[in-house]
Amino acid sequence: MINIAIFASGSGTNAEAIMRHFEGSTRGRVALLLSNREDAYALKRAEGFGVPTAVFTREEFGEPGGRVASLLQEHGIDFIVLAGFLWLVPHYLTDAYAGRIVNIHPALLPKFGGRGMYGDRVHRAVIEAGERESGITIHWVNERYDSGDTIFQATVAVDADDTAETLAAKIHVLEHRHFPTVIEETIAGLPPIDTKQNTK
Template sequence: MAKRIAVLVSGGGTNLQALIDTQQKEGLGGGSLVAVISSKEGAYALERAKKANIPGYVVARKAFPSNQAMTQALVELLRTLNIDLVVLAGFMHILTGEIIRAYPNAILNIHPALIPSFCGPGAYGLHVHEQALAYGVKLTGATVHFVNEEADGGPIVLQKAVEVLPDDTPEVLQRRVMEEAEWRILPLAVSLFCQDRLRTEGRMVRILPPPFEI
């Protein structure tokens, strides 16, 4: 049975596009993108979904009195859609424990740094790359991890390093991290999940070999 994937977005949807492109070219391990859910009206990610014939939905943060109320609405929608895997791809709101309990080890997030560096509260978007440049690191990158109740604290699935160059600005570094890391490892992690090849043991995520075919 193909796993049904929902992608949660807030903005342009570049990582969503990477998932769409991978699904159209080689597939996502048998998984299928069946919903794109935006936290705001008019997000360009919804246009990307429309062009790919993926149903789009809006669960607007401003329509709810709290993150918890929004999270509860999201969980209801995800259950209605029979979602198996939730992917956070530039989703800019902190979700509360209801979604973690509804989807244990079934929520993937992409973070534009090598966790545990430059992560946690306040480390999102361009801020992450500003922090990396201010610290003077020679390598940064991206991380795909399972989501738990600690911001950027869930078990790590995949990481890929990216070189920091002397003349980098936050914007230039952000683009390189997306192209060289985020757009590669997020589709791969989703594919591995959909093939049932991720096993979580405490903080360790083991990647199982592909099934033997006769």
């Protein structure tokens, strides 16, 4: 059984879809939800599923062998999912969990990615650029924003009358439909890791 940690900064609709999906899975379980915001509604959603939660500061996130690393070790985390998490992941985590951290982006990378490109900012940029389609990109996480190799993409049409809000609604449908399934497929056959050695 692969222990999954979700990092979330906001409302947590993707986190909820993932937690619901893995309730009955034999491949993995959500063992921890971490947030950089104490007011993130994702924390409440996790509590509803009985998933342990914690909030961390930027200093704690950036410190090798610090609190975040300790939490991952304590919960035996084998795989990390970024679900609406906005901070750049530090090197000690991308190294320790190489090939074991995934993110979802609400556009078709490599377009409309990078620092500051999240949420409605992405959807407005897509519409303003006159794109005829958008979608989701699930990708590996490395030391740069939105630049890891693509695992999966799904598309949706951008209609002439779409707004950032209506396009966001279409994207959310894709996210909730595909993200949990792609995570499960990605962890299939993945061995647990020795987190006691992995995040120091």
